[in-house]
Amino acid sequence: MPEFDLLMPQTLPEALEMLGDRAPDLTPLAGGTNVIVYMREDRHRYKMLMDLTRLNELHGVRREDGHLVLGSATTIAELLTDPLIAEHGALLRQAAAVFASPLVRNRATVGGNLVDASPAADTAPPLLVMNAEVELASQKGVRRVPMDEFMVGVNETLRQPEELLVSIRWPLPATRSAGGFSKIGLRKGAVCSVVSAAVMVEKDEDGLCQSARIALGAVATRPIRAYAAEEILVGQPLKPQIIDLAGQLSAETVKPIDDIRGSADYRRRMVEVLVRRLLSRAAQEIVPRE
Amino acid sequence: MQPKMITLTVNGRKHQVALNPDETLLNALRQLNYTDVKNGCEKGDCGACAVLLNGKAVNSCLVLAWQADGSEILTNAGLGTMDNPHPIQEAFADAGAAQCGYCTPGMIISAKALLDQNPHPSEEEIREAISGNLCRCTGYAQIITAIQIAAERIAASALVGSGQGGKQ
Numbered sequence: 001m002p003e004f005d006l007l008m009p010q011t012l013p014e015a016l017e018m019l020g021d022r023a024p025d026l027t028p029l030a031g032g033t034n035v036i037v038y039m040r041e042d043r044h045r046y047k048m049l050m051d052l053t054r055l056n057e058l059h060g061v062r063r064e065d066g067h068l069v070l071g072s073a074t075t076i077a078e079l080l081t082d083p084l085i086a087e088h089g090a091l092l093r094q095a096a097a098v099f100a101s102p103l104v105r106n107r108a109t110v111g112g113n114l115v116d117a118s119p120a121a122d123t124a125p126p127l128l129v130m131n132a133e134v135e136l137a138s139q140k141g142v143r144r145v146p147m148d149e150f151m152v153g154v155n156e157t158l159r160q161p162e163e164l165l166v167s168i169r170w171p172l173p174a175t176r177s178a179g180g181f182s183k184i185g186l187r188k189g190a191v192c193s194v195v196s197a198a199v200m201v202e203k204d205e206d207g208l209c210q211s212a213r214i215a216l217g218a219v220a221t222r223p224i225r226a227y228a229a230e231e232i233l234v235g236q237p238l239k240p241q242i243i244d245l246a247g248q249l250s251a252e253t254v255k256p257i258d259d260i261r262g263s264a265d266y267r268r269r270m271v272e273v274l275v276r277r278l279l280s281r282a283a284q285e286i287v288p289r290e
Numbered sequence: 291m292q293p294k295m296i297t298l299t300v301n302g303r304k305h306q307v308a309l310n311p312d313e314t315l316l317n318a319l320r321q322l323n324y325t326d327v328k329n330g331c332e333k334g335d336c337g338a339c340a341v342l343l344n345g346k347a348v349n350s351c352l353v354l355a356w357q358a359d360g361s362e363i364l365t366n367a368g369l370g371t372m373d374n375p376h377p378i379q380e381a382f383a384d385a386g387a388a389q390c391g392y393c394t395p396g397m398i399i400s401a402k403a404l405l406d407q408n409p410h411p412s413e414e415e416i417r418e419a420i421s422g423n424l425c426r427c428t429g430y431a432q433i434i435t436a437i438q439i440a441a442e443r444i445a446a447s448a449l450v451g452s453g454q455g456g457k458q
Contacts, residue, residue, distance in 0.1 A: 005291055101337070
């Protein structure tokens with residue numbers, strides 16, 4: 001592994017000062033499940049790393065103004081046991097349950113997964129359909145960026161070198177809403193997604209679709225929303241015919257590639273299948289009002 | 291790049307060592323002679339280097355030693371001895387769950403992490419718990435059996451220990 005220096009800030013202000021002084025030579029490091037691997041594979045060289053695991057400000061989940069706010073250095077394993085995530089972030093929990101392996105989940109963080117910006121990042125589709133925003137902090141202040149704008153391409157985000165992703169926030173899901181996350185891998189455990197999908201639908205008092213969001217992973221240069229498919233669902237009863245159409249439109253939205261995990265054609269077909277299944281399940285889950 | 295003194299408590303023993311920032315916990319442990327922690331892929335894929343770090347099972351190859359400063363680390367060797375093995379270690383021996391043995395310490399650590407959280411796992415849950423540990427001898431069936439046996443034995447001894455196991 002190439003040599004590097006390591007800074008160990010103890011507080012968030014100290015970390016932001018270090019970043020302000022040393023960016024772009026300083027790279028934040030949390031669980032290390034990507035950064036250390038990139039160094040081993042010589043995909044990246046880092047002059048200086050900054051450990052984030054001691055910053056209490058970046059840990060944990062809280063409710064705030066009708067939103068759930070998740071510290072960026074919260075581990076994937078923590079998502080599986082947190083009661084607030086179970087209640088207001090069920091989709092993220094579903095993604096956490098099939099994220100890499102338990103050994104990796106104990107180190108990997110949500111913020112790390114997003115900043116890494118893999119098209120296959122498993123936390124991205126759930127956060128996209130939950131309308132999440134990321135909070136980026138620097139010495140100059142904090143700015144919020146919607147999830148759908150944050151990742152711009154393979155391993156590329158809107159984060160500036162002097163900024164730190166400090167938290168992820170999303171509005172508490174509405175009562176008449178339901179959703180799900182699903183991924184396809186080459187085997188069941190410890191796999192990178194070949195295709196992943198998340199949906200979230202909300203029904204109005206008459207049982208018609210009030211809003212729908214669909215997100216897809218590993219089928220473009222970044223995790224994407226399928227807006228065209230979402231639009232045709234709004235105002236409709238969530239019946240098989242319209243759900244089939246949403247699946248087809250989702251498959252038309254994606255721009256997958258052929259790679260070692262699967263062909264573009266396979267990915268397109270699986271997008272249709274996953275979207276259809278997730279929408280059908282979510283539609284049934286929303287209990288009509290008595 | 292300057293070395294720094296860090297403290298690691300491994301299997302109950304406190305060590306103070308001067309380490310460079312680019313040293314992994316895996317290398318630090320092996321240099322301290324905890325050679326039951328195996329160096330496999332060094333990329334978090336194989337689980338041969340798994341240890342409990344403050345009670346959580348992690349790949350020690352993906353932890354920088356400085357990040358572990360002040361932590362409690364438990365390796366397979368810290369679970370039991372040849373004369374007094376841990377029930378999981380004993381079950382691995384009884385079930386023939388070790389072939390070449392290279393994955394065994396990491397498998398046992400993942401098994402320990404599972405049984406600490408879930409004393410009665412299903413086969414599915416066992417498979418999921420060791421999904422980050424590769425056995426290149428492919429002796430998975432015996433490993434799963436071993437974890438099932440260990441779970442039964444630990445549950446049985448807990449009953450005896452609490453006085454609920456004996457006949458009335």
